[in-house]
Amino acid sequence: MKKNRLFFERASPTRNIDLHKDIVLYLENITVSFDGFKALDNLSLYVNKNELRCIIGPNGAGKTTMMDIITGKTRPDKGTAWLGQNFNLLLHSEDEIARAGVGRKFQKPTIFENLTIFENLELALDSDKGVFQTLFAQLTSQQKETIEIALETINLADNAKECAGLLSHGQKQWLEIGMLLVQNSQLLLIDEPAAGMTHQEIDKTAELLMSLKKSHTIIVVEHDMDFVKSLESPVTVLHQGSVLAEGSMKSIQDNPKVVEVYLGELYD
Ligand SMILES: Nc1ncnc2c1ncn2[C@@H]1O[C@H](COP(=O)(O)OP(=O)(O)O)[C@@H](O)[C@H]1O
Numbered sequence: 001m002k003k004n005r006l007f008f009e010r011a012s013p014t015r016n017i018d019l020h021k022d023i024v025l026y027l028e029n030i031t032v033s034f035d036g037f038k039a040l041d042n043l044s045l046y047v048n049k050n051e052l053r054c055i056i057g058p059n060g061a062g063k064t065t066m067m068d069i070i071t072g073k074t075r076p077d078k079g080t081a082w083l084g085q086n087f088n089l090l091l092h093s094e095d096e097i098a099r100a101g102v103g104r105k106f107q108k109p110t111i112f113e114n115l116t117i118f119e120n121l122e123l124a125l126d127s128d129k130g131v132f133q134t135l136f137a138q139l140t141s142q143q144k145e146t147i148e149i150a151l152e153t154i155n156l157a158d159n160a161k162e163c164a165g166l167l168s169h170g171q172k173q174w175l176e177i178g179m180l181l182v183q184n185s186q187l188l189l190i191d192e193p194a195a196g197m198t199h200q201e202i203d204k205t206a207e208l209l210m211s212l213k214k215s216h217t218i219i220v221v222e223h224d225m226d227f228v229k230s231l232e233s234p235v236t237v238l239h240q241g242s243v244l245a246e247g248s249m250k251s252i253q254d255n256p257k258v259v260e261v262y263l264g265e266l267y268d
């Protein structure tokens, strides 16, 4: 506890943070400019362990850039970014950040369509090795178990031997989430999971993400407001590179500023 206090006093002299909460992601005063244009402008965001946080906001608000900062793909001009208490995201490479437990799922699935679902998970387990090496190596019983647990979690245990290319769009998205799980990612960054899914798949995805909260911290960027509502989680609204509002979906929907810049246009 003493260590936490020291860290927060140093990093955040002005903010009144609840030190009892276990913060996994700590972004403060992050600014990123592209040719003089501020894609992120003094952005601060705190996400607690086992929290599911939805990020919404109009196109160009800075959602993807924020993910890029967390994963080390883009470096800010100024600001602070920590994973937990000890890992300064700004001092590590993308690979190191991934190995530290940050997993990102892009909107477009990046699975191997010609391999089975099981094989895709096997490859994700040790992505440093080549495809050939991985598929012909003997799995340890622990590795097998890791894959089997992921298959159960993403509801694809019955399809394990099927070719991944045959999966529906929604199932491919779940497989990608499974790939993050076997990589032992603790903080999951998920970009627009509901896009292109059927209603049924959207409902199942909401269930999946809510069940993952028990063991993971999850940040979801999403445009589908019904989906966001169904996640029953805190929402952060980004606008012009900063946080415009934060709170329950209900408080966000009732917030006139949010309606003006974002929700109004979605519901009109
Ligand atoms: N590499 C880049 N070079 C120049 N401008 C960029 C770059 N990446 C993002 N931007 C700009 O930064 C702003 C925020 O973009 P982005 O983070 O993609 O927003 P969102 O994901 O919320 O739609 C946009 O105006 C976008 O055009």
Ligand SMILES: [Mg+2]
Binding pocket: 063, 064, 065
């Ligand atoms: Mg984006």
